[in-house]
Amino acid sequence: MATYRCPQDGTRADAADLTWCCPVCRGPWDLDFDVRSAASLNSLTGRVNSLWRYEEALPLGNPAVSLGEGRTPLVPLTASVSAKLDYLMPTLSFKDRGAVMLAELARRLSPERVVADSSGNAGTAVAAYCARAGLPCTVYVPEGTSPKKTEQIRAHGARLEIVPGNREATARAARAAADAPGTFYASHVFNPYFLHGTKTYVYELWEDLGGSLPDAIAVPVGNGTLLLGAALATSELLAQGLIDRRPALIAVQAEAVSPLAAAFRAGADELLDSPDHVSPTLAEGIAIPRPPRARQILAAVRESGGTFLTVAEDRIRTAQQDLAARGFFVETTGVACWAAVGDWTDRSVVVPLCGAGLKTGLAGADPAAAS
Template identity: 55%
Template sequence: MPALPDLVCSECAAVYPVESLAWQCACGATLDVVDFAGTVDAAALAGRETSLWRYAEALPIAVDPAISLGEGLSPLVPSLALAHVQLKLDFLLPTLSFKDRGAVVLATLAKRLGVTQAMVDSSGNAGTAMAAYFGRAGIGCTVYVPESTSPGKLAQMRAHGATVELVPGSRADTSAAALRAAGQPGVMYASHVYHPYFLHGVKTYGYEIWEQRGRSLPETVVVPVGNGTLLLGCYLAFRELVAAGLAERMPRLCAVQASACSPLEQAMAQGLDAPVAVQSGATIAEGIAIAAPPRGKQILAAVRATGGTIISVTDRQTAAARQELADEGLFVEPTSAVSFAAVRAAADQTFDFDSPTWTTAATLLTACSVVVPLCGAGLKSPGDTTRAQA
């Protein structure tokens, strides 16, 4: 069995064996996968399985058929309302969100390392994905979530056998509670934010866009951003495709936040290298209400490297976009509607003309080819599509 790539600090370059279950450097910085960038055998793809594991060379660990649920290769369909937009339907993955991509990789890693207990913190979707895949791997899983988490997500976690710890307060309070519990001997902190193997599972999203578009990349990819796992996964994929000569250029990444909690948008507007400190306000886009994203510096650097930008939309715009998607037959949770809300605002020219990031975004969002992810199913957060605040 091939050796597993180790982990390296994003700041001081200290190396940690993956078997150590390290999730953060001693210096406090986040970890990446050391010297790993696989090159997919494009000629062999036609005969491979129809799951994300078809990109085996690009993944840091081999498939375990007993854990995989056939995740990946979600449909890429045209929007009926906006002719230049394609929608990637990751809400159709096994646990109804894109987080399955990283969760299956972490569960596969945990089983290979002989882990028997894991813990994770989440606003919902990562917790449901981890509960399902760790349960399938026979590994106990505890999920820390805000007490305000949607009942549908809590029910799903418990159905998969996870122990759910409800934490009073904000998403930041939940992260703090999980960090206090992390580091227990023999327990894997399977964080979708901190553990870099997760990002390499998520990057298959970018490979699929390339393959489903006839082995070409769009001009712009619009991504909802809280902790930034989907954005960073896409950036890894696009960078690898270009380096391998399989794509000519990177798409511009346009990240979208909720206006009630937009530390990355504000940092981008101010030309800063790290997120600004903000207070997280109430928003229907609960999945991206992250006031202090641990990989904030990496997110900002990745967006700038592609010539992209970061913007925000209001809850009212998000609710309207969610309804418009439902009219197209696509019922998604509010967090999944923020990217479509941004594209709609650019098309209708109803954005903030005084915003320096929106000035850039308007051009990116009205390009000839734009891909928008729909990341989580509407039944996870049914709510009322008309409930929103300006």
């Protein structure tokens, strides 16, 4: 099993422990493990048709809890922009990529309980994979979470804790519960195994594009789990000699809640002052005022030669309608990247369609209705 390492102060811990954060700074862990020798495109032929086909790059193998996640289609939208349909997952969002890693790790550690916190999609994914693993699970969500998402969580047998207040209050409640003995905190933010699941998004792009990557990869960013997974994958592929350049990472935030974009534009390495209160936004899944991995997110975007883009509420609403007219019904958070780069013509870019529209419905006239 791999080793946890704090990126801030270098503290280490055994990944077999139920220590969910660095005991010194209370920050999130990174993961130290050796990626095995490179897998050629030809060697992938005949392997399992899920994200587990990239076994050399994963910190866990031989899963018992897989639901067939991964290997989602890549479809052109324009001559320059293609979409990866990650809403075609078992729980209808890209969060399955990381949730299966957390549930598989938890199964091996046999905790008394699993807890998670989420604005909806991550909680649904953790609930589903814990059900598959036979693990008791409690999911904390903020009040105002889409009833369709809370219904999914309950359907998988998880206990639902609805927390008064915003996403930050929900995270604090879950972390307090995670400190109880015998608890595995299935955090898509603090546990780095989640990032090693989301990085398979880029491995699939690499395979589908015949051993190459587009000029840019655009991702919606709240806590940054898909972006940091993409950064891991591009670094690994480059180090293994499987690509000769890294694509630019384009981080997209809602204009209403864009603390990372503000820090990037200010040239800061950390977040600027960010209030607890967030403005209502249709992109509820990325409305995160204080992402714990902010420093890593900012560094990853800069190192890739990428940038941050923000989108206004009317652009999000229009983008959802536009994608639906093209045959793709995607939730409001998942259309943010299309809203940001849909009119690009000068370079190739891939956007993720992260969650199914059935999770939130069609955006109405009032953005506060989805917050």
